[in-house]
Amino acid sequence: MKAIAINGSPRKGGNTEILLKRVLEPIAKAGIETELVQIGGHPVRGCVACGQCREKQNRLCSNNSDIANEVITKMLAADAIILGSPTYFANVTAEMKALIDRAGYVALANGGLFKRKVGAAVAVNRRGGANNVFDAINHLFLMNQMIVPGSIYWNFGVGREKGEVEGDEEALRNMADLGETITWLLTNLKGH
Numbered sequence: 525m526k527a528i529a530i531n532g533s534p535r536k537g538g539n540t541e542i543l544l545k546r547v548l549e550p551i552a553k554a555g556i557e558t559e560l561v562q563i564g565g566h567p568v569r570g571c572v573a574c575g576q577c578r579e580k581q582n583r584l585c586s587n588n589s590d591i592a593n594e595v596i597t598k599m600l601a602a603d604a605i606i607l608g609s610p611t612y613f614a615n616v617t618a619e620m621k622a623l624i625d626r627a628g629y630v631a632l633a634n635g636g637l638f639k640r641k642v643g644a645a646v647a648v649n650r651r652g653g654a655n656n657v658f659d660a661i662n663h664l665f666l667m668n669q670m671i672v673p674g675s676i677y678w679n680f681g682v683g684r685e686k687g688e689v690e691g692d693e694e695a696l697r698n699m700a701d702l703g704e705t706i707t708w709l710l711t712n713l714k715g716h
């Protein structure tokens with residue numbers, strides 16, 4: 525079993541990464557393989573609506589010029605997918621949006637490749653807009669027949685400068701709880 529967390533922030537080691545690592549911690553502790561994948565800061569092109577994924581049905585996007593297919597392949601191999609993004613003008617980062625569109629379309633074009641994987645959204649904001657980030661990511665999960673666990677609050681933290689989210693105790697507890705529930709789901713759904 526494997527859980528991957530994908531960081532949509534271009535700021536490596538920033539607040540989103542801190543929260544994603546908190547989610548992965550209990551999962552790894554339970555002996556489940558984990559991986560943190562960086563997409564923020566990499567050029568990830570948007571979907572061009574070429575329709576090739578529907579025609580070819582080869583589980584890939586037709587655009588091989590960036591890291592999207594590498595990341596999509598990792599998403600397809602994972603049992604749990606955690607997508608994290610900082611809030612940029614009340615939405616996900618451009619890289620995360622491009623991945624959502626391309627991975628989401630590839631999954632749907634190939635008969636529902638994300639079906640019954642566990643999906644969790646993680647967001648960070650300085651002041652406002654994280655709810656929209658949470659929604660934008662969950663829209664991908666919830667129309668791809670994925671299982672979305674809840675936690676003790678919606679999964680976002682507050683912070684501006686790198687590391688500031690460490691001061692948001694409730695968010696840190698939320699992330700740990702989310703990781704525990706993902707672990708519970710993966711462990712209990714195994715073999716069903």
Ligand SMILES: Cc1cc2nc3c(=O)[nH]c(=O)nc-3n(C[C@H](O)[C@H](O)[C@H](O)COP(=O)(O)O)c2cc1C
Nearest residue numbers: 533535538539540610611612613614649650651652
């Ligand atoms: C281009 C840009 C747009 C932003 N827009 C918002 C916003 O709409 N609302 C908000 O609360 N914070 C906003 N922020 C602040 C970031 O969400 C915040 O600094 C966050 O902690 C960054 O996470 P990171 O450390 O993972 O990159 C914005 C930051 C940038 C660079």
